[in-house]
Amino acid sequence: MCDTCGCQENPIQHGENNALKSIDIAGDILQRNKQIAAGNKTYFDQSRVLTINLMGSPGCGKTTFITQTIEILSSETGIHVIEGDQFGSLDADRIKKTGVPVVQINTGNGCHLEAKDVEKAAKEFDLHPGDLLLIENVGNLVCPALFDLGEHLRVVMWSITEGEDKPLKYAPMFHSAHVCLINKADLLDHIPFHLEQALENLKKVNHALKVFFVSALRVDAGMKKWVGFLKQKMPV
Amino acid sequence: MHELSIAIRITEIAAEAARRERMNRIDAVHVEIGELTGIVPDALDNAFRMAVKNTSMLANATLHMHVVSALAECKACHKTFDPVGFVTVCPACNASECNIIKGKELHILSLTAGRKPEEGFIKNQLKNQT
Numbered sequence: 001m002c003d004t005c006g007c008q009e010n011p012i013q014h015g016e017n018n019a020l021k022s023i024d025i026a027g028d029i030l031q032r033n034k035q036i037a038a039g040n041k042t043y044f045d046q047s048r049v050l051t052i053n054l055m056g057s058p059g060c061g062k063t064t065f066i067t068q069t070i071e072i073l074s075s076e077t078g079i080h081v082i083e084g085d086q087f088g089s090l091d092a093d094r095i096k097k098t099g100v101p102v103v104q105i106n107t108g109n110g111c112h113l114e115a116k117d118v119e120k121a122a123k124e125f126d127l128h129p130g131d132l133l134l135i136e137n138v139g140n141l142v143c144p145a146l147f148d149l150g151e152h153l154r155v156v157m158w159s160i161t162e163g164e165d166k167p168l169k170y171a172p173m174f175h176s177a178h179v180c181l182i183n184k185a186d187l188l189d190h191i192p193f194h195l196e197q198a199l200e201n202l203k204k205v206n207h208a209l210k211v212f213f214v215s216a217l218r219v220d221a222g223m224k225k226w227v228g229f230l231k232q233k234m235p236v
Numbered sequence: 237m238h239e240l241s242i243a244i245r246i247t248e249i250a251a252e253a254a255r256r257e258r259m260n261r262i263d264a265v266h267v268e269i270g271e272l273t274g275i276v277p278d279a280l281d282n283a284f285r286m287a288v289k290n291t292s293m294l295a296n297a298t299l300h301m302h303v304v305s306a307l308a309e310c311k312a313c314h315k316t317f318d319p320v321g322f323v324t325v326c327p328a329c330n331a332s333e334c335n336i337i338k339g340k341e342l343h344i345l346s347l348t349a350g351r352k353p354e355e356g357f358i359k360n361q362l363k364n365q366t
Contacts, residue, residue: 171322
């Protein structure tokens with residue numbers, strides 16, 4: 001008698017392995033995230049809300065940059081912020097002080113935001129046509145590169161204190177971005193950062209990147225250019 | 237760390253596909269990983285082992301990874317080349333406008349699945365025979 005299921009077959013002939021079957025799938029592993037991201041994009045398009053996915057290393061200045069953008073733009077545009085961090089609400093607390101609605105997402109052991117996180121968080125905002133949604137991804141130059149959130153623009157921030165080699169070391173991130181913000185530009189006179197080499201490195205991995213030099217601590221010419229660019233991108 | 241979310245998604249897709257075929261045990265999963273995806277094969281393998289622990293279908297499943305080499309094509313002179321590290325500068329004409337043809341794949345290809353006896357099945361069979 002078969003030991004596997006108790007039938008009358010010889011167990012050698014009716015081992016579990018005899019029932020093995022090869023199943024073809026040929027599916028995209030990220031398909032579900034892409035579908036949700038496409039749904040998010042449609043929602044943002046229909047709501048006429050410009051959505052930015054801001055990525056970069058921890059400490060490159062993303063939250064300061066967001067608060068400065070709010071400072072410059074909030075008098076004329078409704079702004080909403082999604083903050084992604086592994087733990088805590090320190091960044092959301094900083095945004096709250098500006099008076100702008102913010103949702104904090106804690107990813108726990110996760111190292112990036114996914115489309116489903118943004119889908120859920122976006123429902124908490126009262127969005128109006130012409131508003132701006134800023135998503136601060138988890139501080140990380142690796143993982144967020146792979147996950148579409150449904151944003152209109154993928155923006156990577158890179159501060160000059162990180163060195164000019166970052167685009168070559170974290171190429172998928174810089175390759176996947178539309179805009180690169182080179183932050184802490186006010187430190188250029190104090191830090192050995194080779195600007196020409198940095199731009200050359202960027203061009204090697206993404207020739208089409210739009211680049212802004214900013215000093216997010218102050219309303220400098222770079223921040224004004226960035227805000228001008230955002231206004232151009234706002235849905236009419 | 238994003239390898240863990242990829243591994244979990246692989247187990248979910250595999251389990252759905254096996255259920256559709258009325259299978260309840262997965263022995264092997266074959267995936268295709270492009271060189272430019274930023275996925276580290278060893279990290280994905282470790283993450284897969286973590287993801288399948290305590291699952292009823294995939295507890296003994298193995299992950300077979302087929303790495304796809306990167307390939308780019310120059311838009312200007314159409315030469316194809318290996319864009320090592322996403323550097324998409326054409327080695328022939330030095331143009332930087334290139335298309336990535338291969339290397340971004342992240343696909344689940346197939347799985348090997350079977351049926352294991354349901355809990356209590358053998359007891360019932362024996363009872364029916366007596």
